Amino acid sequence: MFVRALSLRDFRSWDTFSHDLEPGRTVFLGANGNGKTNLLEALGYLSTLSSHRVSTEAPLLRIGSSKAQIGAAVVNSGRELTVDIELNQGVANRARINRSPARRPREILGILRTVLFAPEDLALVRGDPSERRRFLDELLTARLPRMAAVRSDYERVLRQRSALLKTANRARADLSTLDVWDGHLAAHGSVLLAERFKLVNDLLPHVAQSYRSIAPESRPAGVRYKSSLGDSLPPEFLDVTRAPALDDQEVLEAVFLQELSNVRQKEIDRGVCLVGPHRDDLELILGTEPAKSFASHGESWSFALSLRLGSFELLRSDGTDPVLLLDDVFAELDRRRRTALASVAAGAEQVLITAAVAEDVPPELEARRIGIEMVDTEQGRISRVVPVAQPE
């Protein structure tokens, strides 16, 4: 797929941006802090409904604005769809597909699929489990947009059940409703769990292969889903090569319910929900050791890159190239990792790259350029497009 046009209004440093884009490679070129990443962040937002840099939406609205707009025309297998979203301060966001209002913003998920490489990716390896859960869930939703509703239902039940647990150890607390919430949590959570197990199973060969090509001298890389259901899980779920079975969700739901009853008193004592997909992790393994504590800086970068390259290959194997967004990554990589990334990027349907100077982009990714600059105006500092020399 590719983005044929992108338009923004009051998004980050852009008061307006409207530009046609083409398949193949495009580089947004401009000095540091001029607004290049903001363009990729806007596309990332359209494809995941979240930002790779901030967890709240307020910073996405241009300073002084009460709403921001992102719109794109996306071409997938010859068919064009327009998608746009309005981010509002204080009121619900609104999305449209082909100019018709969507009932919920999440209905736009899946229309634009992206894989974004950014300097922040090191946190996938070094950061908290929440980084890796987010990675998994975004990839899952790109492949199966209906999972957005499952995630949202699970999070709603989790919030309500957690609120109940916080009051549960008070004298005379009414715990009769806890069983009902356990049922809801296990029902939604087991759907998410079964899909995450399946995703990790599908992703494993792509990550292992990507890591081999980036760091052939290193130990083999693997990924494994680490569930908070722990020892209660049937042993076959610990086998990373096992093909998912049709009744996985039912099995997981039963185990989930059992585990909730096992930890009930602990949960009441601590006032938090101790088991479920919100406590899980994606284990990254190098050789036989966890990458988080054993990988060197270079190996951690290679692993982070392999997770993204593996995601790209997995989405591609589903039938459509996602749009590759490369945010300032080449300066961070050594020659071998640059070459590995460049060779995948060179064959992708559309690659959008940011760079401060053209020399940062490997020659094999020679690309048309869009110049970006920051100017002082009466409305503050804003980004704008400027003419720039094209490669010969």
Ligand SMILES: Nc1ncnc2c1ncn2[C@@H]1O[C@H](COP(=O)(O)OP(=O)(O)OP(=O)(O)O)[C@@H](O)[C@H]1O
């Ligand atoms: N909500 C906002 N309103 C107005 N300006 C903003 C907002 N958020 C960020 N900015 C401005 O956007 C600029 C940063 O943009 P961006 O991160 O896209 O830069 P960049 O060109 O990618 O830089 P680098 O090359 O250093 O990564 C900064 O000047 C910042 O002040």
